[in-house]
Amino acid sequence: MKVYAGLDPRLPLSDVPRVAACLEKLGFDGIHIPETIHDSFAVALLAAEHTTTIVVRTAITLAFVRSPTLLAYNAWDLAKFSGGRFELGLGTQIRQNIEQRFGMPWSEPVARIEDYVATLKKLFAAFTSGESIHHEGPMYRLTRLQPYFNPGPDDPIAPPLFLGAVNARMCRLAGGIADGVITHSTNSDPGYLRDVVLPAMRKGAEEHSRNPPEVIAAAAIATGGDAVAVERERERLRRLLAFLYSTPSYRPTLERLGLPELGDRLRQLVKAERWDRLADVMTDSVLDVLLISGPYDALPNLIRARYEGLADGIVMPAPSGDVVDTRLQLALESLRSHAAE
Numbered sequence: 001m002k003v004y005a006g007l008d009p010r011l012p013l014s015d016v017p018r019v020a021a022c023l024e025k026l027g028f029d030g031i032h033i034p035e036t037i038h039d040s041f042a043v044a045l046l047a048a049e050h051t052t053t054i055v056v057r058t059a060i061t062l063a064f065v066r067s068p069t070l071l072a073y074n075a076w077d078l079a080k081f082s083g084g085r086f087e088l089g090l091g092t093q094i095r096q097n098i099e100q101r102f103g104m105p106w107s108e109p110v111a112r113i114e115d116y117v118a119t120l121k122k123l124f125a126a127f128t129s130g131e132s133i134h135h136e137g138p139m140y141r142l143t144r145l146q147p148y149f150n151p152g153p154d155d156p157i158a159p160p161l162f163l164g165a166v167n168a169r170m171c172r173l174a175g176g177i178a179d180g181v182i183t184h185s186t187n188s189d190p191g192y193l194r195d196v197v198l199p200a201m202r203k204g205a206e207e208h209s210r211n212p213p214e215v216i217a218a219a220a221i222a223t224g225g226d227a228v229a230v231e232r233e234r235e236r237l238r239r240l241l242a243f244l245y246s247t248p249s250y251r252p253t254l255e256r257l258g259l260p261e262l263g264d265r266l267r268q269l270v271k272a273e274r275w276d277r278l279a280d281v282m283t284d285s286v287l288d289v290l291l292i293s294g295p296y297d298a299l300p301n302l303i304r305a306r307y308e309g310l311a312d313g314i315v316m317p318a319p320s321g322d323v324v325d326t327r328l329q330l331a332l333e334s335l336r337s338h339a340a341e
Contacts, residue, residue, distance in 0.1 A: 175204025
């Protein structure tokens with residue numbers, strides 16, 4: 001099983017080079033770069049510049065706030081600059097964020113992302129051949145790409161494309177058109193992967209006569225070198241998960257886990273703008289349902305017990321600091337060697 005380190009969304013840009021280099025030394029298979037308060041491509045460029053072997057993947061770059069052409073330029077440049085180590089994770093975000101945080105128009109996300117991906121693939125093909133583009137889809141129309149604005153002709157360096165997927169329709173689409181799926185931390189529990197994500201992806205793959213793509217589970221993991229570090233991570237995730245589960249679209253996850261009242265209580269606090277009280281609702285017993293908790297030496301068995309046979313890779317929070325902890329190195333080696341066997 002591959003293990004990816006999810007960068008802290010609030011990590012200052014000045015710290016990205018040393019953290020990325022440390023994650024490579026620790027032996028992670030890749031770095032997942034979020035898009036919350038930083039532009040994901042800016043962070044990816046810094047990570048790629050200061051590493052040599054590790055995969056650098058955005059998770060998730062927001063599609064609907066960008067022109068497909070502009071996004072294609074960024075992804076193409078990063079794929080070339082990194083020597084083929086860059087991978088593009090693409091997602092839709094929720095309507096409120098697209099309209100109210102970015103001031104961009106919204107439309108039905110599954111059909112729109114399908115056309116967006118088709119447009120990207122046409123652009124990558126044009127960059128490879130050096131020829132123009134002609135795409136007239138239901139959402140996007142591109143019919144002009146003069147040689148002056150075309151980075152090709154070039155060797156095929158189009159990055160692998162992963163879709164962020166939560167519901168069955170998006171997972172089915174990803175099964176047909178993407179190289180992989182990245183699940184959300186609120187929808188990565190084994191039951192959901194087994195009952196929703198994998199069947200939908202298989203169906204999409206069958207419809208397109210292809211093998212199902214990779215599944216990368218964004219697991220909620222509280223870990224560290226000792227009990228104090230584990231508890232510190234639990235407290236950080238208590239606050240993060242309280243915010244995430246206040247979103248109505250994640251209510252089905254809570255219902256499936258037997259916690260339907262949790263979402264109602266969180267949303268009541270959000271409506272009252274009591275952001276400081278959200279974490280109080282996430283009790284220790286709730287965290288035990290939502291999290292994998294344990295020190296580094298217990299991590300391989302905890303991850304295998306939950307995800308073996310359901311995911312090709314998992315995402316865990318990147319360790320803070322730049323110290324190469326041999327206990328984490330051994331845990332990562334154990335997970336990889338078990339997968340090889």
